[in-house]
Amino acid sequence: xxxxNLKPEKRAAILKAAVKVFARSGFYTSKVSDVAQExxxxxxxxxxxxxxxxxxxxxxxxxxxxxxxxxFRDALSGIVHAYKKLERFLYIYxxxxxxxxxxxxxxxxELRQSDKFLxxxxxxxxxxxxxxxxxxxxxxxxxxxxxxxxxxxxxxxxIFGAIDEVARQWILGADAKYSLEEAAEQVSKTILNGxxxxx
Amino acid sequence: xxxxNLKPEKRAAILKAAVKVFARSGFYTSKVSDVAQExxxxxxxxxxxxxxxxxxxxxxxxxxxxxxxxxFRDALSGIVHAYKKLERFLYIYxxxxxxxxxxxxxxxxELRQSDKFLxxxxxxxxxxxxxxxxxxxxxxxxxxxxxxxxxxxxxxxxIFGAIDEVARQWILGADAKYSLEEAAEQVSKTILNGxxxxx
Amino acid sequence: xxxxNLKPEKRAAILKAAVKVFARSGFYTSKVSDVAQExxxxxxxxxxxxxxxxxxxxxxxxxxxxxxxxxFRDALSGIVHAYKKLERFLYIYxxxxxxxxxxxxxxxxELRQSDKFLxxxxxxxxxxxxxxxxxxxxxxxxxxxxxxxxxxxxxxxxIFGAIDEVARQWILGADAKYSLEEAAEQVSKTILNGxxxxx
Amino acid sequence: xxxxNLKPEKRAAILKAAVKVFARSGFYTSKVSDVAQExxxxxxxxxxxxxxxxxxxxxxxxxxxxxxxxxFRDALSGIVHAYKKLERFLYIYxxxxxxxxxxxxxxxxELRQSDKFLxxxxxxxxxxxxxxxxxxxxxxxxxxxxxxxxxxxxxxxxIFGAIDEVARQWILGADAKYSLEEAAEQVSKTILNGxxxxx
DNA sequence: GATGAATGAGCCTTCATTCAT
DNA sequence: AATGAATGAAGGCTCATTCAT
Numbered sequence: 133x134x135x136x137n138l139k140p141e142k143r144a145a146i147l148k149a150a151v152k153v154f155a156r157s158g159f160y161t162s163k164v165s166d167v168a169q170e171x172x173x174x175x176x177x178x179x180x181x182x183x184x185x186x187x188x189x190x191x192x193x194x195x196x197x198x199x200x201x202x203x204f205r206d207a208l209s210g211i212v213h214a215y216k217k218l219e220r221f222l223y224i225y226x227x228x229x230x231x232x233x234x235x236x237x238x239x240x241x242e243l244r245q246s247d248k249f250l251x252x253x254x255x256x257x258x259x260x261x262x263x264x265x266x267x268x269x270x271x272x273x274x275x276x277x278x279x280x281x282x283x284x285x286x287x288x289x290x291i292f293g294a295i296d297e298v299a300r301q302w303i304l305g306a307d308a309k310y311s312l313e314e315a316a317e318q319v320s321k322t323i324l325n326g327x328x329x330x331x
Numbered sequence: 332x333x334x335x336n337l338k339p340e341k342r343a344a345i346l347k348a349a350v351k352v353f354a355r356s357g358f359y360t361s362k363v364s365d366v367a368q369e370x371x372x373x374x375x376x377x378x379x380x381x382x383x384x385x386x387x388x389x390x391x392x393x394x395x396x397x398x399x400x401x402x403f404r405d406a407l408s409g410i411v412h413a414y415k416k417l418e419r420f421l422y423i424y425x426x427x428x429x430x431x432x433x434x435x436x437x438x439x440x441e442l443r444q445s446d447k448f449l450x451x452x453x454x455x456x457x458x459x460x461x462x463x464x465x466x467x468x469x470x471x472x473x474x475x476x477x478x479x480x481x482x483x484x485x486x487x488x489x490i491f492g493a494i495d496e497v498a499r500q501w502i503l504g505a506d507a508k509y510s511l512e513e514a515a516e517q518v519s520k521t522i523l524n525g526x527x528x529x530x
Numbered sequence: 531x532x533x534x535n536l537k538p539e540k541r542a543a544i545l546k547a548a549v550k551v552f553a554r555s556g557f558y559t560s561k562v563s564d565v566a567q568e569x570x571x572x573x574x575x576x577x578x579x580x581x582x583x584x585x586x587x588x589x590x591x592x593x594x595x596x597x598x599x600x601x602f603r604d605a606l607s608g609i610v611h612a613y614k615k616l617e618r619f620l621y622i623y624x625x626x627x628x629x630x631x632x633x634x635x636x637x638x639x640e641l642r643q644s645d646k647f648l649x650x651x652x653x654x655x656x657x658x659x660x661x662x663x664x665x666x667x668x669x670x671x672x673x674x675x676x677x678x679x680x681x682x683x684x685x686x687x688x689i690f691g692a693i694d695e696v697a698r699q700w701i702l703g704a705d706a707k708y709s710l711e712e713a714a715e716q717v718s719k720t721i722l723n724g725x726x727x728x729x
Numbered sequence: 730x731x732x733x734n735l736k737p738e739k740r741a742a743i744l745k746a747a748v749k750v751f752a753r754s755g756f757y758t759s760k761v762s763d764v765a766q767e768x769x770x771x772x773x774x775x776x777x778x779x780x781x782x783x784x785x786x787x788x789x790x791x792x793x794x795x796x797x798x799x800x801f802r803d804a805l806s807g808i809v810h811a812y813k814k815l816e817r818f819l820y821i822y823x824x825x826x827x828x829x830x831x832x833x834x835x836x837x838x839e840l841r842q843s844d845k846f847l848x849x850x851x852x853x854x855x856x857x858x859x860x861x862x863x864x865x866x867x868x869x870x871x872x873x874x875x876x877x878x879x880x881x882x883x884x885x886x887x888i889f890g891a892i893d894e895v896a897r898q899w900i901l902g903a904d905a906k907y908s909l910e911e912a913a914e915q916v917s918k919t920i921l922n923g924x925x926x927x928x
Numbered sequence: 929g930a931t932g933a934a935t936g937a938g939c940c941t942t943c944a945t946t947c948a949t
Numbered sequence: 950a951a952t953g954a955a956t957g958a959a960g961g962c963t964c965a966t967t968c969a970t
Contacts, residue, residue: 137933174936283514294489309484315485321480573933574931582965688894691893728922774954
């Protein structure tokens with residue numbers, strides 16, 4: 133009658149540690165024992181809460197994606213105008229990055245690895261995420277706000293890639309020396325400019 | 332003094348094999364022996380031509396980047412107008428992807444990994460590449476073709492991210508079902524639309 | 531002083547579960563948690579009743595051996611003739627196997643493992659068991675029923691090995707397709723034939 | 730063009746070391762690194778020659794079994810009389826044990842473990858071995874030398890078990906204090922006595 | 929006593945790299 | 950230069966055991 137009574141806060145602590153460690157060293161060069169140490173638990177405890185190292189990364193992704201999706205849906209639900217919606221979406225995106233850059237790095241840097249992840253592991257949450265953008269674009273086209281020749285399938289990916297990379301370079305702090313606010317405004321203006329119907 | 336008598340064609344064969352293998356399985360999950368097998372050489376031969384596994388990936392990147400940069404410079408040298416230059420740049424970009432998707436995948440998927448590469452290893456070629464875009468943008472702003480409030484540092488990265496992701500999803504063939512031609516046109520139109528001065 | 535309030539029926543349940551699990555998967559490839567699950571108790575409970583995993587196997591053996599020995603002694607006590615005694619012994623042996631094949635498999639398969647058990651752990655019960663056979667043989671020789679040149683030390687082991695293996699192959703059900711009844715009769719006839727004095 | 734050029738003598742050395750180590754400590758409590766050390770090679774070398782630890786045990790068994798089978802066939806080929814054949818078989822058996830007790834212990838003690846081995850892994854060599862005995866019995870029955878009511882399927886297993894256990898206890902040196910010569914003679918006499926037709 | 933989450937020692941296995949041929 | 954057998958460091962994962970509840 134084994135009743136699983138795992139502590140959600142310990143699971144969360146491990147995920148949080150994993151974010152930190154993976155962001156610092158990358159998934160493959162990170163050791164499970166590094167995550168354990170960061171989380172202040174024994175190595176074996178990781179395996180009480182996660183199936184294996186891969187599962188740690190996937191869980192990380194899925195867990196947070198659910199929150200993110202909810203975040204976006206809540207924030208956008210009250211807005212009717214597609215233009216305003218997209219503007220708001222972009223604002224929220226960069227705001228989230230600002231608040232949790234480590235996590236963002238794990239998402240962006242690590243989940244790009246095809247094998248085992250975005251390739252094999254088919255990711256519904258990621259598709260849902262893309263479709264938030266897609267839905268806004270669709271609506272905008274229907275409402276006659278965005279260009280009628282927009283290929284939404286292409287555009288949603290383009291927008292994702294654009295903001296993702298701008299955020300990523302900001303996090304890495306490498307070449308790009310700009311504030312996220314500035315970036316958000318620039319990206320927002322250009323994209324909205326680029327897709328709206330010109331008068 | 333050790334006189335090296337290395338055969339450039341063998342080096343090239345190994346790099347070509349590395350592209351294939353890394354694209355298929357990812358850098359970390361690929362084995363040096365996989366690359367050797369694909370190249371038709373012995374494991375040890377890899378180490379005659381490259382210092383280690385990391386060097387293989389970096390060499391891959393640098394070698395090809397030099398070609399790519401030359402490609403762009405040649406193609407853009409005859410064009411004076413910034414708008415046409417950017418249009419041409421985007422066209423060439425997607426054309427390259429179409430011709431060598433495997434290589435593109437290695438670039439895009441694997442070089443995103445921070446550790447040891449884009450983070451520690453400071454990549455001048457990548458910066459040069461970004462600056463091709465940057466230079467076009469600068470010129471366009473100076474020529475009064477692109478919006479004067481463009482933050483070129485943000486925009487060049489945004490454009491890179493946009494086209495990179497569109498190409499990447501096309502390669503992965505996952506959600507995105509579109510032709511590269513269609514994508515090129517869509518991306519081109521939106522970006523140019525977005526950054527040019529509205530009349 | 532710690533006053534133990536252990537429930538004998540729980541201890542028995544654990545041992546019974548251990549028999550099942552060890553027989554199914556072997557001692558080393560079985561997990562303590564498998565035994566716990568099979569017994570319907572928590573992992574930790576095993577350690578309330580047994581010192582460790584090894585102790586579980588040894589207890590299993592010793593507990594059951596006491597029963598088995600008593601069984602044999604009861605059954606043989608009324609028989610005077612050595613020939614009849616041995617005949618009866620063999621009959622009872624196969625009958626026990628038939629009634630509890632799982633346990634038999636644990637005995638036969640697992641206790642063969644030298645390390646920690648039959649080698650280090652000196653097993654008086656096993657010796658007592660062998661000596662039931664040995665005593666019958668001794669008596670038979672003294673009574674002039676069995677060959678006077680019998681080396682009882684060898685013969686008791688030979689008989690043990692013979693019946694053990696016949697039973698074991700029957701349990702495994704591998705190559706051997708025979709009924710235990712048939713086997714018992716064959717073995718009995720051959721052994722008795724082989725050791726009795728020829729007229 | 731990777732040409733496997735593994736050295737058979739190194740493979741043999743590893744197997745020999747494995748015999749020693751497994752006999753000493755048992756398969757499960759032995760470490761691969763113990764075998765490597767005993768063989769004087771690096772841990773990794775084991776995996777050049779064998780797939781994994783299990784494969785080491787199975788290879789051990791199969792390799793030696795082939796030799797043993799050949800040994801028996803050669804030795805028995807010149808003998809026509811079934812009685813003499815069986816007598817010779819038993820003599821050779823104990824002689825082999827005497828010459829290589831360690832190997833015998835691995836066979837007898839370790840291969841009894843059901844899981845992964847005699848159970849899952851279906852073993853043709855073992856069956857061939859049993860059938861050497863079986864064939865002699867068959868012939869003896871047909872030639873009117875052995876009892877016509879012999880169930881060969883039971884008897885071959887009984888004989889195997891008998892000699893196996895006698896040898897095993899001799900190796901363990903536990904309770905049984907007898908010479909192998911004495912044992913061979915005792916077992917041989919009893920079995921032959923037991924199965925031949927009484928006049 | 930019973931529980932099961934937590935522990936961490938230990939081991940198999942992988943694979944980048946070396947080096948004798 | 951080319952080879953590939955050999956190496957051994959390193960790490961993911963298991964699971965017997967403990968102990969706070």
